[in-house]
Amino acid sequence: MSIRAFAFDLDGTLADSIPDLAHAANAARRDAGLTQLEETQIESYVGDGTESLIARAMAADMAASFTGTAGQKEALARFDQHYLKGLTLRTTLYPGVSSTLKELHDCGYRLAIVTNKPERFTLPLLKELGIGDLFEVIVSGDSLANRKPNAEPLQYAMEKMGVSADEFLMVGDSKNDILAARAAGCKVAFVSYGYGDAKTIPNADVTLTGFDELMSWLDTQD
Structure with missing residues (x-):
């Protein structure tokens, strides 16, 4: 057919959308007192949903998974705030x-x-x-x-x-x-x-x- x-x-x-996803993920890392990641690294974490992205970005580890820890939930909330403010900045x-x-x-x-x-x-x-x-x-x-x-x-x-x-x-x-x-x-x-x-x-x-x-x-x- x-x-x-x-x-x-x-x-x-x-x-x-990587530029704005990376910006929001790095903002969440900055809020947690972590250093910034390269945009290309965050790009490699994209594709399996936001929770997975946050788990990987906060741990700077592709193997990390979202288990709902207090730290992950806080990072997810921070990411949401930053990303919704700048969905189409770049x-x-x-x-x-x-x-x-x-x-x-x-x-x-x-x-x-x-x-x-x-x-x-x-x-x-x-x-x-x-x-x-x-x-x-x-x-x-x-x-x-x-x-x-x-x-x-x-x-x-x-x-x-x-x-x-x-x-x-x-x-x-x-x-x-x-x-x-x-x-x-x-x-x-x-x-x-x-x-x-x-x-x-x-x-x-x-x-x-x-x-x-x-x-x-x-x-x-x-």
């Missing part, structure tokens, strides 16, 4: 994202966001970036019991839009996106310009070096 609907990851796929849409999304929308394709970012950040960020109204379904990291790489968020989006897995494409930059799509039985496009390490990414149906390549690839699927 032809693709009728899309699900898009947010950070690293539609928007380059965060921008990647080239071609705005025009391509609008073209897809105008052509009648149905669009969803499926992200591991919490709703408290997802909704205001989409609004500030000026693209929130293009999506009929928004699934955040805390919307359901499970998040990517579990299939549930994609299955939920498909159900809400009334499309089958054969008609659905996930677009993302991480291993979690590809694993979720495979678990849900739908096709997946990997964007190589994002935060995912291409060497660790399972095979996708297509790899895009630029977001605007999505339209030309779509033409080959009809």
Whole structure:
């Protein structure tokens, strides 16, 4: 079947949000009396939700996990305060994202966001970036019991839009996106310009070096 609907990851796929995530994480570290981390180091901690990011950033350790200690909860609250004050200080849409999304929308394709970012950040960020109204379904990291790489968020989006897995494409930059799509039985496009390490990414149906390549690839699927 032809693709009728899309699900898009947010950070690293539609928007380059690392500068503001790093700023907020470093502010939380500063509040705790810790030294600042390089932006590239914080980038490596992104992808598994805010709690995971905070645990890793506060410990400066990729292996750290969020266990709900008093210190982690305090750091998370501090991060929230800093990040909500500056969601788009330096965060921008990647080239071609705005025009391509609008073209897809105008052509009648149905669009969803499926992200591991919490709703408290997802909704205001989409609004500030000026693209929130293009999506009929928004699934955040805390919307359901499970998040990517579990299939549930994609299955939920498909159900809400009334499309089958054969008609659905996930677009993302991480291993979690590809694993979720495979678990849900739908096709997946990997964007190589994002935060995912291409060497660790399972095979996708297509790899895009630029977001605007999505339209030309779509033409080959009809």
